[in-house]
Amino acid sequence: MSISPKTGTGDYKMAMAIEHAGQAETERRENVILNRISGLPFDMFIFIVFIILCNFHIISGNITRSLIFLPGSVRQGEWWRLFTHPFFHVSLYHLVLDAGAFFLLYSGLAEKRMIKKVFCVIFSGVCSLIASQIFSADIQTQGLCGLSGIAHGLMAYSSLEMIHQQALRKIGIISLIIVALKTVFEMISGNALFSSLHFGDYGNPLVTCHAGGVIGGIGAYLIMFINHPGRLNDSKR
Amino acid sequence: MKQKIKHMNRLFFMTIFFIVIMLSNVQAAGLLKSKNSINDSISMKSHHVNVTINNGFARTEVDQVFINTGDRDLEATYTFPVPKKASMSELSLWIDGREVIGEVLEKGTARKIYEDQAAKGEDTAIAEKDDYKTFNIIVSPVRSQNETRVRLVYYQPLEIDLNIGRYVYPLEEGGVDEERISFWSVDDSVKSSFKFDLQLKSAFPLKDVRLPGYQNRAIIHKAENTDKGNGVGEVYSISLDQLEGASLSSDIVLYYRLDENTPARVELVPYKAGKNSEGTFMVVVTPGASLQRISEGTDWTFVLDTSGSMGGNKIATLTDGVCNVIKKMNSQDRFRIVTFNNSARDFSGGYIQATQENVNRMALQVKKIQAGGGTALFEGLERAYVGLDADRTSGIILVTDGVANIGPSKQNELLELHRKYDLRLFTFVIGNSVNQPLLDALAKESGGFAMNISTSDDMIGRIIQARAKMRHECIYDADIKFSGEKVKMLTPEKIGNLYMGQQLVKFGKYSGTGSLEVKFSGKVSGERKVWTCQAYFPEKDADNPELERLWALSRIDEEMQVIREKGETPGRRNKVVDLGTQNSLVTDYTSMVVVKESAMEGLGIRRNNANRVNTEREAQAIKAQQPVHSYRVDQNNGSGSSSGQGQKQDSGGMFGNSRSHDISFGTGPVGPIFIGAAYWLRRRKNRK
Incomplete structure (x- = not known):
């Protein structure tokens, strides 16, 4: 529709006002998104970027094994797999579950110092990988990918943080016991707990990575607690 | 899902033969x-x-x-x-x-x-x-x-x-x-x-x-x-x-x-000397079906040949191999050990849970086994089939040199035994000069697979390959058919089941030239699937004349299996002689x-x-x-469906974008309940 100024001043002004309002709304929305992105902590921003980069195949449909952890490939020099495998997911369903849990727990940590939080993530990831390598022969052929081991580590870490806070102590103890028992059950049975509740493609569970993650989360907390006994109090300042 | 697993448990018994022939250093080529x-x-x-x-x-x-x-x-x-x-x-x-x-x-x-x-x-x-x-x-x-x-x-x-x-x-x-x-x-x-x-x-x-x-x-x-x-x-x-x-x-x-x-693929290598010659071809299908993992615990029975022919280094390497396999079991698996020489004996006294303690204890006892006596292969197998738990997936690992000299020892007798128990056999042959035809026949008859190992092999790698096959479903009753140009004398006639990572290889003859449809089918998770693609037989392709010998050898192998099972007759013998002389084998x-x-x-x-x-x-x-030539024929013209009706897919060949062995990725996803718990915890923390 085109409106010429000559057809009617009132109609033209109305149309221009509507158009300006639309543009302003679009700009407002873009500013909100940009503000949100620019407002993201640097570590979260990096994690999001890594996840996007490692999961293009979900859109393209061309799934590849070049980013997952495969012991033989890493031995042959494909070291990048050590860093990319936690961010790689086999399907959108898998990504939503693992990344969702990861970001919920990570952003909810009482620890506010970025370097400490990233240390927790890395330590949980390393322990998860080591546990899978030691206790699961299937990793040789199936490899390992996904954030679930780290998510379990963050759950354990969160629980310990809550134990350290008077008001949340009981919840912290219960959640730590539950996550520990869950991983022990999975190690013994060899199966993921409540796996029948899944309704999407999530690959083949190597449940030993959960136990490793929990050990890593507890270990990371103990390391930081030992170094800074009044740690939580420090982080609140 | 549970019903499906139970059904698989009832039907899916696996028998694995590890045929260990460890060589002393005395004999060689x-x-x-x-x-x-x-x-x-x-x-x-x-x-x-x-x-x-x-x-x-x-x-x-x-x-x-x-x-x-x-x-x-x-x-x-x-x-x-x-x-x-x-x-x-x-x-x-x-x-x-x-x-x-x-x-x-x-x-x-x-x-x-x-x-x-x-x-x-x-x-x-x-x-x-x-x-x-x-x-x-x-x-x-x-x-x-x-x-x-x-x-x-x-x-x-x-x-x-x-x-x-x-x-x-x-x-x-x-x-x-x-x-x-x-x-x-x-x-x-x-x-x-x-x-x-x-x-x-x-x-x-x-x-x-x-x-x-x-x-x-x-x-x-x-x-x-x-x-x-x-x-x-x-x-x-x-x-x-x-x-x-x-x-x-x-x-x-x-x-x-x-x-x-x-990628998963179909390759067709033709040979035709000229327009009026008969053509020969080799087709290789590397399937890309997604095979589900068997996650429940498995019962393993080790049937160990402790006869005199297994003496020396053989028995020591045998026991090492058994201990290696036991140590790689999951804790929800069970195992038992049956030994045989002049007769069979239940060495472990029934099934034992594969806990660390039990594994270590049994490994020590296994290492003390000595070799001597004859080879009652039939009785050893028979003993292994007794006491199988019908509700659990079972695997039987047989360690023998395949040269039975006590009790029934002919191929047809052993085949009859397997038919009685309806078990799937995986022959895992280690060494040379073993009775591979017998073991191949047993594997094929039962719907299993045959794998051989050299003593120079990477043993652990071969065990990992075997485990991947045994731990996943297979493509049942795999077969390949051709329509279009005149194809005949296909060999081997029967393919059977295809396990994870295996290829289907078939040879045949053709006349004429032109397009043909290649149809690969099989049952995956109870559902019949069909994949099709178009291929082309050339009027002349002189690159691979060796295919004629390979075709003939496949035919000869089939005839020899019939002779071993049903006995030699002048007719069968002459068939082999004719194939051998005509194709110079x-x-x-x-x-x-x-x-x-x-x-x-x-x-x-x-x-x-x-x-x-x-x-x-x-x-x-x-x-x-010349540079390397690819004989892949299914690129961008294949299709697959589970309804039996071919439907065009966008690209990627007969199996779409599947990789050649679709082993699932190792993951460990958090469940929906975990997500809920994580969300709730975060809210509680924020509320505080």
């Missing part, structure tokens, strides 16, 4: 010498091996020189284990400085000609097959103070398994022929030069090439493929030189690993004999093999100059 003989003057001077792997099959050429340092003419017998699915196609003898190529005749006729010529002192040689055990090359005379040069060539199809190709040059002998062992000694030493050269051409990118045990000595060189029309392929050259002599006592094993993103009923050209004419021996060899050598010379 080499010159046979009578143990009572005092004559040591004949020996192997040089042994040069040239292998070419291309288009899904391997050509192995062995060129060797015998030297006689004594003062009289002698006869030399060179023996080596029958390589898997090998067709011996050439035997050449250098007579008066010229190569004379042998011809295939009926076994008795060939032997008579050889003996007549040898008695006259004429240069002659013969290649014979001793059942499944060895090829024997006899050369006469190796003249005093002189050298004699012999060359032999054989072809064998090579399959890719879980993206790993494997070639074995067999030298280690099985040690199963006790009569022969007691009579002959084997001189396995090469006095002068030993060379092993292998050229590997692959139409798909390779990640790794290695020779276990020779990695430091072998020179591995990667060349570039310059074919721009067919895409990038890869060429590797591997050399192993020992100029100061060698011992032919260990197999040489080559592994080559394809890139993990190698050494079989159980045909041998290859070399005599002087003039003698060939005098005896009326037609030069069929010489003509065939010339055609093959011309094609090989041309191929050597």
